[in-house]
Amino acid sequence: MASINIRRDVDDKFYRYKMPVLLTKIEGKGNGIKTVVPNMSDIARALARPPSYPTKFFGIELGAQVKLEEKSDRYIVSGAHDAARLRDLLDVFIDKFVLCGACKNPETVYNITKTDDVFRDCKACGARSAVDLRHKLTTYIIKNPPPVEKKIKGLKTGADSSIAANAEAINGKSSPAEPEDGADGQANAEVDESEIPDVADRPDDDDDWAVDVSPEAVKAREKALSAQLKNSLILGGQEGEGDGDDDDDADSPYGQLKAWIGESREEGLDEKKVMAKVKELGIEKKHKAVLVISEALFTEEVVKEIPTYSNLLKAMVTSEKHQKALLGGLERLVGLTYPSLIPAVPKILMAYYQEDILEEDVAKNWGTHVSKKYTDKETSKKVRKAAGAFLTWLDEADESDSE
Ligand SMILES: [Zn+2]
Structure with a gap:
């Protein structure tokens, strides 16, 4: 499979950090049309992130629902999206949520503080850079922290044979169950995900997965999220005390x-x-x-x-x-x-x-x-x-x- 630099702006064929080229496959039609990213888990592994993060990021940026079928390794975004658009969005995800803010090296791990600040700790230069706390993906990361972070030894280049170990660390069985996104799942701030049964116990009923992507529905989801975000805003919450x-x-x-x-x-x-x-x-x-x-x-x-x-x-x-x-x-x-x-x-x-x-x-x-x-x-x-x-x-x- 074709492999490209994780930083597509780096035009150096010897650049160490590679990832597969994102592929897409359109499935279904009409209201149920959706875009599958068949190699999402390979990409995510190259980025040392769970595949759910870039998938969620796509959903948030496109105002679309996503479906994470971890068991069958299928990562899906509702609606028809072309590969070029998703590749561009992946670049944005990498910039905002993977690369070190100081040296732009992709070898970073998340550090989630008790106060729900999320940082990228860089293994290359040691810098700690905050991720955008106002981005909806940050809320998702806080609720679904990367599993067994300590085992992730850093990124693997394409030829590295220990990828499997890394993948296990990322996709490991110890990871919290990923709830399936129902019609009101992703953006509904009120859903307590711990109450949602394990996705593995659910039938794969793709056909029931109709998502309301009307502007009204997208707006309603965004509204719910912004209420949730209120608490994680860097300028909000505890910092606001006394500044009524x-x-x-x-x-x-x-x-x-x-x-x-x-x-x-x-x-x-x-x-x-x-x-x-x-x-x-x-x-x-x-x-x-x-x-x-x-x-x-x-x-x-x-x-x-x-x-x-x-x-x-x-x-x-x-x-x-x-x-x-x-x-x-x-x-x-x-x-x-x-x-x-x-x-x-x-x-x-x-x-x-x-x-x-x-x-x-x-x-x-x-x-x-x-x-x-x-x-x-x-x-x-x-x-x-x-x-x-x-x-x-x-x-x-x-x-x-x-x-
Ligand atoms: Zn760095």
């Missing part, structure tokens, strides 16, 4: 800002564009908007990026509360998304300080108070510890001033 003035909805302006930043990055962002978007969303005065910007706008190049956004930040960071949000975003940026930046924390703080965005007193107060508001306690501590050199510098600058 803001709307922590999946559709909140903060969620929208974050999504917009992600989508617009490729075409290039600058402070004018970001300011226009923030104003359009009506959140230019909100401290949470600062949190989103300092967490989601900046990348590994944050030290260089801060000066290029200094006018935007100066306009938006107008109080101590705003500065705290700025630092909260920094905690997330270096603590969760780019752990390789931890040693750069003093430089980042210095950049904010030199641009007159961060005040000395606020920085000092932050540095001496560990908080669980933006990250877990351990990360919060780690980031503050890393800030030591900057805080010491502030103290010393104080002393020399007073002399």
Whole structure:
């Protein structure tokens, strides 16, 4: 079978990470027409993910129902979809849910925290990158975590003979039963999947599998999901406490800002564009908007990026509360998304300080108070510890001033 680079944007025939070319087969007709991906489990194995994840991803992106027949190794999406479209979607899945956010290597494993954050831990560079918590697949992954993760030793290249062992780890019998998606299954947030009988006990009644793909039905499913997502939103739930003035909805302006930043990055962002978007969303005065910007706008190049956004930040960071949000975003940026930046924390703080965005007193107060508001306690501590050199510098600058 033809095999291609897992990253199709890499044009190197010696690229280590290969996967089979996605194939499709249209079955049925009329209302029951569906697209089978006959080699989904081979692809999933190459990606070290359960086959249900890319299949679900297709369903979510296409607004279609999916059917996971693990026993007979059949992965099905309702409706007729051509192979090129699914291959493109697979690229998106790989980018969002497989590749390391820092080095783009596909050797990552999921790390699902107690607070239902999902990270990709990279085996190549050690970076930990968050997956998009607003994506519906993330909710699915949290509910259906990858089985026996520890046994997955990493990705296998095409010629590797230990694929079978890896496959067993991924598709192993210890995996939780995958409930079949009924007409209201996938998107119905109310379904407690543990109550659904094991799929193996069910007859394979393909013909009963009629899915309402009307726009109304798709909308209804999306609505149900967004209610469910409310609780897993990065800006929502526990983080929202004490901030009753803001709307922590999946559709909140903060969620929208974050999504917009992600989508617009490729075409290039600058402070004018970001300011226009923030104003359009009506959140230019909100401290949470600062949190989103300092967490989601900046990348590994944050030290260089801060000066290029200094006018935007100066306009938006107008109080101590705003500065705290700025630092909260920094905690997330270096603590969760780019752990390789931890040693750069003093430089980042210095950049904010030199641009007159961060005040000395606020920085000092932050540095001496560990908080669980933006990250877990351990990360919060780690980031503050890393800030030591900057805080010491502030103290010393104080002393020399007073002399
Ligand atoms: Zn990496």
